[in-house]
Amino acid sequence: MKTCLWVLLFALPLAAQHGRYESESTNPAIGDPVAIAAGSELYLRSCAGCHGPDGSGGRGPNLVQRPMWHPLSDEAIFTTVRNGLPGADMPPTNLSDDETWQLVAFIHALIGPAAENPTAGDVTAGEAVFWGSTAGCSNCHAIHGKGGKIGPDLTNIGGLRPLAVIKKAIVKPSDELYYLGNESVTAKLRNGETVRGIAKNRDIYSIQIIDRAGKLHLLAMNDIAELEILQRSPMPGDYAERLTAQELENLLAFLAHQTLRPAGPEAK
Amino acid sequence: MRFIFLALALSSALSAQVAYEDILKGPGSNWLTYAGSYNGWRHTPNTQITPENAGSLVPKWVYRVPNARGLQTSPLAHDGVLYVTNTNSVYALDARSGRLIWSYVDSRAERQSPNRGAAILGDKVYFITSDNYLTALDRSTGAVIFSKQYARLEDGVSSSSAPLAVKDKIIVGSSGGDSGVRGFLAALDAETGEEVWRTYTIPAHGEPGSETWGDLIDWGGGATWLSGTFDPQLNTLYWTTGNAWPDFNGKVRPGDNLYTSSLLALDVDTGKFTWHFQFTPHDTHDWDAQSWPMLVDLDWKGSPRKLVLHANRNGFFYVLDRVTGEFLSGTQLTDNVTWASGIDAKGRPILIEGKEPTLEGNWVCPSVKGATNWMGQTFHPGTGLIYILTLEQCGWFNLSEQEPVPMKNFPGGGATEEGGQVILRAIDPTTGKRAWEYPMTGYGRMWTGTVSTASGVIITGDDAGQLAAIDAKSGSHLWNLNLG
Numbered sequence A: 001m002k003t004c005l006w007v008l009l010f011a012l013p014l015a016a017q018h019g020r021y022e023s024e025s026t027n028p029a030i031g032d033p034v035a036i037a038a039g040s041e042l043y044l045r046s047c048a049g050c051h052g053p054d055g056s057g058g059r060g061p062n063l064v065q066r067p068m069w070h071p072l073s074d075e076a077i078f079t080t081v082r083n084g085l086p087g088a089d090m091p092p093t094n095l096s097d098d099e100t101w102q103l104v105a106f107i108h109a110l111i112g113p114a115a116e117n118p119t120a121g122d123v124t125a126g127e128a129v130f131w132g133s134t135a136g137c138s139n140c141h142a143i144h145g146k147g148g149k150i151g152p153d154l155t156n157i158g159g160l161r162p163l164a165v166i167k168k169a170i171v172k173p174s175d176e177l178y179y180l181g182n183e184s185v186t187a188k189l190r191n192g193e194t195v196r197g198i199a200k201n202r203d204i205y206s207i208q209i210i211d212r213a214g215k216l217h218l219l220a221m222n223d224i225a226e227l228e229i230l231q232r233s234p235m236p237g238d239y240a241e242r243l244t245a246q247e248l249e250n251l252l253a254f255l256a257h258q259t260l261r262p263a264g265p266e267a268k
Numbered sequence B: 001m002r003f004i005f006l007a008l009a010l011s012s013a014l015s016a017q018v019a020y021e022d023i024l025k026g027p028g029s030n031w032l033t034y035a036g037s038y039n040g041w042r043h044t045p046n047t048q049i050t051p052e053n054a055g056s057l058v059p060k061w062v063y064r065v066p067n068a069r070g071l072q073t074s075p076l077a078h079d080g081v082l083y084v085t086n087t088n089s090v091y092a093l094d095a096r097s098g099r100l101i102w103s104y105v106d107s108r109a110e111r112q113s114p115n116r117g118a119a120i121l122g123d124k125v126y127f128i129t130s131d132n133y134l135t136a137l138d139r140s141t142g143a144v145i146f147s148k149q150y151a152r153l154e155d156g157v158s159s160s161s162a163p164l165a166v167k168d169k170i171i172v173g174s175s176g177g178d179s180g181v182r183g184f185l186a187a188l189d190a191e192t193g194e195e196v197w198r199t200y201t202i203p204a205h206g207e208p209g210s211e212t213w214g215d216l217i218d219w220g221g222g223a224t225w226l227s228g229t230f231d232p233q234l235n236t237l238y239w240t241t242g243n244a245w246p247d248f249n250g251k252v253r254p255g256d257n258l259y260t261s262s263l264l265a266l267d268v269d270t271g272k273f274t275w276h277f278q279f280t281p282h283d284t285h286d287w288d289a290q291s292w293p294m295l296v297d298l299d300w301k302g303s304p305r306k307l308v309l310h311a312n313r314n315g316f317f318y319v320l321d322r323v324t325g326e327f328l329s330g331t332q333l334t335d336n337v338t339w340a341s342g343i344d345a346k347g348r349p350i351l352i353e354g355k356e357p358t359l360e361g362n363w364v365c366p367s368v369k370g371a372t373n374w375m376g377q378t379f380h381p382g383t384g385l386i387y388i389l390t391l392e393q394c395g396w397f398n399l400s401e402q403e404p405v406p407m408k409n410f411p412g413g414g415a416t417e418e419g420g421q422v423i424l425r426a427i428d429p430t431t432g433k434r435a436w437e438y439p440m441t442g443y444g445r446m447w448t449g450t451v452s453t454a455s456g457v458i459i460t461g462d463d464a465g466q467l468a469a470i471d472a473k474s475g476s477h478l479w480n481l482n483l484g
Helices: A002-018 A033-046 A074-083 A097-110 A123-131 A163-171 A245-256 B020-025 B215-219
Strands: A183-189 A194-202 A206-210 A216-220 A224-229 B004-007 B061-064 B076-078 B081-086 B089-094 B100-105 B119-121 B124-128 B133-138 B144-149 B164-166 B169-172 B184-189 B195-200 B228-231 B236-240 B262-267 B273-278 B294-300 B303-311 B316-321 B327-332 B340-343 B349-351 B362-364 B378-380 B385-392 B395-399 B413-415 B421-427 B434-439 B450-453 B457-461 B466-471 B477-482
Touching: A033 A097, A074 A097, A123 A245, A163 A245, A183 A206, A183 A216, A194 A216, A194 B100, B020 B164, B076 B119, B089 B124, B119 B164, B164 B228, B228 B294, B303 B385, B316 B340, B327 B340, B378 B450, B385 B450, B385 B457
Parallel strands: none
Antiparallel strands: A183 A194, A183 A224, A194 A206, A206 A216, B004 B061, B076 B081, B081 B089, B089 B100, B119 B124, B124 B133, B133 B144, B164 B169, B169 B184, B184 B195, B228 B236, B236 B262, B262 B273, B294 B303, B303 B316, B316 B327, B340 B349, B362 B395, B378 B385, B385 B421, B395 B413, B421 B434, B450 B457, B457 B466, B466 B477
8 A cells, every 4th residue: 555655646746747637628718819818818917916927926826837746627727716715815706607718728828838828028039049148048958959968958848848937947947956867067087087067867876977068978986986966957047137027038938939849729 | 578678788888970881880889770780680790698608697777668568669779878769759778777868758749659769870869750750869968950740640641660761861661551541651861851752652543553453542551660671782772561451351452452561672862663572462461561671692592692581471481682673482481371372483472262351250370460570580690590580370350341431440350369379480591491499488479579699699589578598509598587
């Protein structure tokens, strides 16, 4: 029984990563651009004050990264919007069924991949930010094979992550465990060599490092005399200051557009 | 072997990009194509594992491939890294430790099919998604260089083959032959994924071969779902094609149904046919020709000849001249063959009456799984033998007269695939005679290939769930490891 419980505890978050919903709703508002746009208006008027304009939370919980095992179904969001949460600050609403489904459609899109949502920024201006020296994103990150090799690949970032998650990874990279699998390490080997780079993986027996030139160093820990690990993300932590609000918005728009597959309701 | 990979020996690191010339050299410390080499031998010149020391093999690590349900991949090895594929995913592993370096999962792919492996060229690893995207990944980081669609699910095409890197092209095959599709083989530019050529395995209306079809020619099948071999001197690709559709109902497609269940020889630069050879004209038993065309140069009746060897699902072992496609010999591969009494001088099966699928069911050998299948046999240049997993199994073949509707998963009937016995056989390709046999216990469910070493060891799976090492000369058991 104990084993079963552990299996469940590990399995659930994994399962949660695969789909946003246990059962996708068949309500026609879901995925309908007109309904999403109407829902956006309703959200900004009634919800953004507590949950944040991008759903990243504030007085109310973060809708995009919720500390729950299960993703909420569209029906559960509908019920919560309609009835509120008794005992909490979340009030009931008196929206019509159609309006409530518009809101659900917007939230459904908001917590889905960024590519499926409208973004406020200018994509072309954001592209210049990405490749420019002020932000220096491409020193470490690549898109379609251009750029650095030590940061996570961003070719499909808009197709994978919600906008709020991308934003947080930029402005607060060390806040969450984004650096696991992306640790900055310096390994001094017993043969006198030093290897600097990112640990793609490691355990107490071996380590797999990629250096800035993109060369892999597959090492046994027995061959390492000293291993230094940076205790924060190697991603600079000052982007909230380094970039203007407009530059950040533009960069986010550019990243949201990075997707391998067609995005949006018209995509199959 | 279904869920895990075991590293049995350490791999040493080399360096630099993978050049076409590196693939031409064949295996050494690397393994750069599905079959190890363009000739399809699955043979390594390495000599560390010998009949004398094989008994002391011990597992070094286990990597559990996420979500694996019966892997069909053959890992590539380069520069100390193994590249393993699963459905819509690639995993790069540290060969010495088994630790994951990077993984790539295309979570938005719209189909979930098996995946048979990757290709490597330059600094890129290539694989294809089930919904027909050739995806090129940086071999060090897994970063996406491009992901290019080359066919549409809406046309009945899905993909499962291991792409083959030749010169500056990536050759990709197609699946979908059991539900109606027009099979094709395509060459895509290795740098961009742009199409260089596409050759259909089913002729268009009015083209030569179209007279071998009825009205279903547009959906005839002939999928190219495995991978192929390549002769650099002849500049020729050798690629097999799958069954005609509907699989079990031949009445609705009168004729030979070219070019299904065939071996195609194509110019790698243009995709044009050099020759074709059809093993099973008008196939009604779902005997795809997907087994490896192995390219060997041997003395044939006193003179040296460029040959292609092919062990077919239909129960016969074929030798062809690979320059001309001339049929040279067809011998029985398995003991139980009841649909044909032999192969005639031109290479056509000599049919036995009454072996077609029927409404009430017809008992035919081999079964639908075939006398062998896609997993890959090995040719050992030292012994001159091929080593091949064969299946002695018969089965019921049923016919459905329901009207065939393409892309509705309708095969025109059905077949059973239980029981029988898997036997590893060493076969002399010049005579078709068996040098030895290694019978196994099990349920006839195994889909494992073979690999040989220059030092005389055959590594294979066992139908009882074991990994085994066998002496190439004698067929004696050397070692086994229960993988469950």
